[in-house]
Amino acid sequence: MSAFRFSAAAITALLFGYVFSGCSTTPRSVSAASVKSEKDRKEAPDFALKDADGKVVHLADYKGKVVLLDFWATWCSPCKVEIPWFMEMQRKNKDRGFEVLGVAMDDEGWEVVKPYIAKAGVNYRILAGNDMTAQEYGGVDALPTTFLIDRTGKIAAVHVGLASKKDFDDGIEQLLNDAPAGGIKLDRDGAAVPNAGSAK
Amino acid sequence: MALLSLTLAAQSNGHMKVGQPASVSGKRGATVDAKIPLVIDPGFHVNSNTPSDETLIPLSVTWKNTGALEGGKVTFPKPTQEKYAALDKPLSVFTGNFEVVAHFKVAANAPAGPGVAVGQVKYQACNSTTCFPPKTVEVSLPYSVQ
Numbered sequence: 001m002s003a004f005r006f007s008a009a010a011i012t013a014l015l016f017g018y019v020f021s022g023c024s025t026t027p028r029s030v031s032a033a034s035v036k037s038e039k040d041r042k043e044a045p046d047f048a049l050k051d052a053d054g055k056v057v058h059l060a061d062y063k064g065k066v067v068l069l070d071f072w073a074t075w076c077s078p079c080k081v082e083i084p085w086f087m088e089m090q091r092k093n094k095d096r097g098f099e100v101l102g103v104a105m106d107d108e109g110w111e112v113v114k115p116y117i118a119k120a121g122v123n124y125r126i127l128a129g130n131d132m133t134a135q136e137y138g139g140v141d142a143l144p145t146t147f148l149i150d151r152t153g154k155i156a157a158v159h160v161g162l163a164s165k166k167d168f169d170d171g172i173e174q175l176l177n178d179a180p181a182g183g184i185k186l187d188r189d190g191a192a193v194p195n196a197g198s199a200k
Numbered sequence: 201m202a203l204l205s206l207t208l209a210a211q212s213n214g215h216m217k218v219g220q221p222a223s224v225s226g227k228r229g230a231t232v233d234a235k236i237p238l239v240i241d242p243g244f245h246v247n248s249n250t251p252s253d254e255t256l257i258p259l260s261v262t263w264k265n266t267g268a269l270e271g272g273k274v275t276f277p278k279p280t281q282e283k284y285a286a287l288d289k290p291l292s293v294f295t296g297n298f299e300v301v302a303h304f305k306v307a308a309n310a311p312a313g314p315g316v317a318v319g320q321v322k323y324q325a326c327n328s329t330t331c332f333p334p335k336t337v338e339v340s341l342p343y344s345v346q
Contacts, residue, residue: 074255075324076331081286105333116255142330161330162286 032171034148034157038178041154044069044147045136049103049127052114057101057127059153065097066175067149068168071129071140073105074116078162079144083120085165089172090124096176097151100124105134105143150175214335215244215325223342226306232269234341235299236261236321245293246323248279252292257324257334261300266317268310268345275301284328302341310345317341 044067046059059067070086072079083102090100102124104113109128117126134140137147148157148171157171219237226232240246247256263272277298281290302319319341324334 073331073333075257075334077253077256077284077287077291077326078329078331107334112255142332144330162328 031174032157032167034159034163034167035171035174036156038150038154041150041156044149044153044155045133047133047136049129049133051125051127052110052117057125059101059149062099062101062149063153064151065099066093066151066172067147068098068100068172069103069137069147069149070100071103071105071134071137071143071145073143074112075106076143080120081162082144082146082165082168083122085168087121087123089168093172093176098172098176102126103129103133105129105140148172148175150178214332215241215327216246216323216335216337218321218337218339221302221339221341223344224304225344225346227346228306228310229308230306232304232306232343234302234304234317234343236302236339236341237297237299238294238321239297240295240325244325244327245282245291245295246325248292248294249274249276250279250292252281252289256291257322259294259300260322261302261319261339262322263302263317263319266304267315267343268307269304269315269317269341269343270307271304272317272319273303275303286329304343306343306345312345314342314344317343 044059048056048058051057059069068086068089070079070082072083074080086100086102089098102117102122104126106112113126113128137145142160144159144162146159146163146168147155148159148168150156156175159167217239219239221234221236224232224234246259249258249260251258259276261272261274266272277294277300279292279294282293282295283290304317317340319339320336321339322334322336325332
């Protein structure tokens with residue numbers, strides 16, 4: 001990961017924001033301190049990364065869903081604290097239009113990542129990261145770095161380093177409850193239903 | 201063996217500085233020890249040479265070119281077992297300032313005069329919540345065959 005640098009300015013900009021608590025469509029109104037207001041959110045860069053089966057995955061494939069995008073590595077102990085949380089969040093929210101994507105930044109690639117995810121029983125999709133994608137997300141020098149991406153494909157929150165589980169839970173809940181922007185329709189379970197008016 | 205200086209010339213490359221080892225000197229067939237000073241930023245640690253988990257990247261020193269010196273096996277200090285709040289188990293780590301020692305033997309047929317052995321220090325640093333990518337820093341060991 002020679003180009004594996006994190007721009008402090010980019011992170012500061014991504015972290016800057018305030019609590020957004022409006023527009024909840026369910027009785028449970030949750031707001032996470034880390035979640036920026038909609039107007040302050042920036043488009044999450046699209047990527048084309050391979051999963052463990054060699055299938056190319058684009059962020060755009062998840063249009064209409066809330067995505068937790070976790071940059072991690074097998075050599076990162078704090079990352080491995082969060083992984084069981086993300087597995088639980090995936091299990092709990094998958095049917096509500098939520099997906100976790102793990103981007104593994106190990107130089108050795110699948111040779112070390114596959115055994116780890118098999119042993120840990122990771123229940124969400126893992127992608128092999130690269131420097132280009134890391135750069136597009138601000139450099140990602142510090143791991144874990146986790147982005148919460150709203151249903152419109154915008155970065156709603158960034159966590160650099162081990163964050164609090166509650167903040168992840170609250171952020172996900174808030175984004176799942178947010179009134180979908182850009183014309184995305186939700187089914188009764190809160191999952192996005194593709195339609196012509198869907199916005200990224 | 202002679203330790204001429206202890207300069208932390210410092211190749212700083214991400215939360216650990218690798219100092220310049222002092223020059224070593226010896227006759228043919230003699231053993232010489234070279235100390236490599238390492239300084240870890242406050243609040244950070246690097247995995248020891250024997251990490252507590254097989255997925256963690258150990259501190260290591262390898263030699264690309266030892267010139268007229270033979271061997272180069274490295275002795276590490278005793279690591280500490282640090283417990284970080286979020287982690288279940290303690291980690292085997294190094295913190296602060298310490299030295300690793302490389303053990304050489306001057307080759308029996310070494311020509312008299314100076315030379316430089318070149319090695320690499322590989323490490324991976326973290327603090328209590330964040331880890332940084334593994335780094336490899338080149339280290340040069342000046343020596344003199346008497």
